[in-house]
């Protein structure tokens with residue numbers, strides 16, 4: 438089996454092997470103390486690059502650059518239509534560099550090139566185009582006020598939407614460029630500026646994107662990227678007094694720390710956190726659709742999806758058939774480097790993640806789960822884990838309760854829809870859920886009772902830029918994409934005019 442580096446195109450190689458700097462105020466910048474972070478190819482475990490290890494001082498410089506750009510006429514003073522045109526230009530530039538970005542992302546994150554192309558590049562191009570349109574549509578309302586304690590006076594009242602200011606965007610490693618653009622696109626459309634801190638192990642596409650934005654004429658300081666560790670650069674960004682909004686995607690534990698810090702300084706905050714999403718298959722479902730659907734719900738992006746269908750619940754009468762069908766698909770998955778088009782699953786992102794996932798499988802086995810398929814790394818360098826199905830699981834097992842963020846599926850049965858809903862909701866998370874059935878009455882009775890932010894019927898993990906995406910409970914606060922995301926980057930202002 439080859440590794441990803443051997444499969445990389447010439448353009449991508451040129452970028453990966455170049456010296457990498459953070460983007461601060463339009464300049465490529467090394468860390469204030471010269472520190473660096475190694476970047477690895479997960480398909481071999483080999484180091485492929487270093488990026489600066491951003492310091493507290495670097496974060497301060499980046500926030501100052503973002504503030505300056507926010508106040509500057511070259512950005513805040515741009516007419517909405519001019520901002521829209523620039524964002525569209527950025528979308529086109531990303532589309533023109535689609536192959537390069539997909540390859541770099543695949544190399545750095547270990548994910549399939551088909552996946553990085555779709556979710557990091559093509560969907561990001563769509564996201565930029567969708568949000569560009571909002572730049573000219575952020576209007577307020579006129580309000581017919583009565584002011585009952587001043588009956589002889591007349592007033593004219595209206596609302597306006599103003600950009601919140603400097604946004605701190607912090608992203609995880611599972612869909613690195615995609616997550617970054619979900620944050621950057623509404624920032625640009627609303628007229629805000631941003632300091633992005635990508636995950637420490639997948640910083641490359643964010644740095645390449647910042648260079649592209651500069652090339653096409655996004656003013657200096659509007660998009661800043663500080664690479665660095667969460668506990669230092671991330672924490673400094675979140676607590677910086679001149680940041681107005683925090684947009685975070687990552688684990689629930691980190692989200693809790695960030696939420697507390699945001700509350701301390703009354704910053705706007707959106708948190709997209711973890712999940713343990715249920716897939717519920719009723720006995721009247723079309724199994725030719727439901728079985729591959731359930732398998733894909735956990736296999737997609739190697740299970741490194743916040744809304745991965747990691748808990749499968751199957752009605753008793755079809756349990757054995759569904760378990761056997763899903764296990765057969767999972768067992769047949771061909772592991773290989775993400776850049777090899779014949780691979781069906783790549784390595785996990787890091788040695789730490791590989792060990793974490795294997796640890797969850799071990800804990801399930803120790804607590805009595807049956808391994809139907811999978812349960813090991815493979816005899817090859819790189820951070821591969823065989824996708825795994827666990828049966829005979831109980832609600833209190835660690836592998837059932839906690840987010841694994843890897844290709845591990847737990848399968849259990851239920852008697853009726855009441856029990857299915859109770860089991861699906863028996864989690865601290867509330868991100869996504871899918872129901873598989875041909876009975877539309879059951880669908881409409883079940884969906885309102887599922888405690889999640891997004892539900893799917895006879896499908897799982899389908900996203901669109903125009904539909905809001907976010908969780909409830911420990912899966913987060915606020916949402917991304919759609920009109921909701923752009924509004925979260927604005928403050929609403931009321932104005933009341935005495936027209937007497």
Ligand code: NAD
Nearest residue numbers: 608609610635636667671672687688691709710711712743
């Ligand atoms: P993580 O929380 O460890 O890290 C996420 C980001 O936060 C990284 O950039 C990290 O450097 C930074 N960070 C860490 N500590 C910080 C701190 N104290 N202050 C500020 N920043 C800090 O998460 P991860 O392991 O990179 O990503 C996996 C998690 O992300 C999973 O839980 C997954 O479900 C979640 N996720 C959620 C969504 C969603 O939309 N709900 C999408 C993708 C991933």
